[in-house]
Amino acid sequence: MLPRDLRPEQFSGYPPEARKLVTNYIAALQRLPLSFLPSLLRESIEYDYKFPVERKALETELANLNSLSAEQLQEWLKGFAQIHLSAALENFDWINAPAQFVEQLSSYLWTTHQLDAFRAAAMAYADRLHAAVPPEPPSAPRLGITVIGQGVASYDEPLFRKLRAHGAYYSHINPENGLRVLLDAVAVRAKAHPAPYAHWYIDGGKQAEHDAELTTVSYAAVEPARAVLLSKMRAEIDRPGMGPEALRTRLAQLRPADLAFSEGDEVLDRFRIKMLTEGSGTQVFSTTFGQWTAREALRRAQPLTLLVRFAPRQRQKPMNELLTATVEATELDPVGSLVDADMAAYYNWLNQQRLPGANQSSFLVWFEGNTQALVIGPATPRGTASTSPITLSNLLTSLV
């Protein structure tokens, strides 16, 4: 089936708000090439469970496509129109399973050496969309905070190496009550700029006490779901004919209830589950979970405030230990986790800077319980180092 044959009743399997959205724009959808449309439907079918910023972006994109003349649309999507698809893809149920279609399309593009052409078409389209409908600036300057090194008393190697050129490094921070100071600062921002899913606290371990207004995700809180998920993955793998694509499809179909997981917020519950089912390594290492969750929170919810605190992950045992090990309690690797989190802090900053309002955004990374921190902000000198004593509270004040 091709897009031109679309009819409203074919979306009866969509959640209610998603159904309403796509049927409103069905005339626009009918004009889109098949190499493009399922990617849009993959987002649309999740509309009911998306964050407010995502919803608005999707509505804007659809409205923009609807407004284009035939000639304009042809110009915008000519790269996609040149992608050759197989009959199998055309016959796939891309309306009801757009995510699976996109996965198969990806495999097909690699196999037929069309990936680079598709990638170029996607980048050209994104550039045009960005120029035609510029994203709105945030309602307040963003602040990102990353706390690394929990459980490490001291560390002799240089930290924040990737970030130093972009900001000011401090080596004599007063660490007293540091986490409390940071969480309180986040709570103050949540009260000053109230909005749904605008202020986040992600913890790679167990959450510290925090303001109830914050959107929270923690590795400890998803632990029961993680255990159920690993058990389900093993069961699926043992089934005859199971392969990685089929496994990914099964995982993507899991809902919060399947993993005995429900905290009463469907949007956030689905986000939390996706961190485990769509992330790579998030099921195994808490540092990966923290980094990936921060990436996805920034990409999807575009928060005004994001505090990410990393905790020690389990230790990766060398082969000889695995061969001799008996069942024992999980060991932790605090120093390895510090190295993971140091790189993750860089990625948190990079991902924050990809959002609208980047030139006004600020960032702080702190080695928990220690005296080292680094800040980046519009007024912060770059590539500097200070040995002057300073509190985290004063550092924050200098940023916002």
Added chain:
Amino acid sequence: MSSHFSATNQKLARQLAWTRREFLRTGAAMALGSTLLRNPVALAGIPTKKRKVVVITFGGGARDQETFAPEGQENIPHLMRELIPQSTFFTQVVNRGILGHYVATASLATGVYETINNFASLPPEHPTVFEYFRKDLKRPSTDAWVVAPSNGFNRIGESNNRAYGPGLGASVILPKHLLTAAMSGRATDYEHLLRDNYETPLYAPDLGGNEFQLQQLQMMLKLSVDDFKAHALTLSSPDELSVYIARRLMRQLAPSLLWITMHDIDIAHAGAYSLYIDGIRRTDRLCAEMWRAIQSEPEYAGNTTLFILPDFGRDSDDDSGGNGFQHHRTGDALSRTTWMMALGPGIREGVVYDRPMQSTDLVPTLGSVLGFSPSLAQGKPIAELL
């Protein structure tokens, strides 16, 4: 198909090659080579029958910022100080195929961009270097070997091409698979160790093909199962086990064509940066260990060419579609543009070339070195090595 490697990607690949060249010129004192500068010594002095080739590929590339760039050189001391100064180094080896480890390694081994399912237990569709080598030169099966990390690679030794195929390929050893067999019956859970593919955790395709059997340890490698197990208990990673087996092969059978695929770096898919760095450092050390083994084994010393190359790269930090070092999914220039070094008799030392070449050029080059004709391979012999 190559027309789809966009102009932007070509520009980025050139830039990457240039910065890589500059890193090597300053960090390893390499001289800039020229395509006009042909090798004056070559392999002419060594009879074809005596020549040997060892190929080391990485299943899971490492980015420049963690390797050749100034901030990454601390992770590759052996490559920087020992191997690269003795090598001819190519900074711009572009992989235009599928960036999955099995299919990319199969492409390296056939000289054709294979399109087989990366996660299935399937043979390459085009003849492998092992088949060309054995058929053209009438070599026995003991003269071509593959040591590979995971079950997915068990079919890499021979294709299903009708003119070649069954009986003409390399023998394949999967040391981790051997270890599983050797350890069978013990209560320990080896799931974590034996995870074959970091990109799809907990999944491994069923075995099939001509893999080396446990009982052959004793027969061909003169290694008892007990000794094999005992030695495994002293090693920290599957790649160390692979190098141990490779050295055993060199000592006992001295194959003329030995292909080793390493995989430890690919732990990067699990997203833990420190483990990715550990993998790079281990691979660096193991490459030097293999080069030293070549120098110390009488059958190899003075007549062996070593090729080292990753199958492809990893995603850039700058591409929002990826997640930095973790994967190789974007198909960007960084994930497609890798490098290669060659060392051995007749290879010009301390020279770096940054002209573009393709990863499919490896097989025709091996053909020129060893004296066989890879008639179905798509690449071209690398003139600077011949």
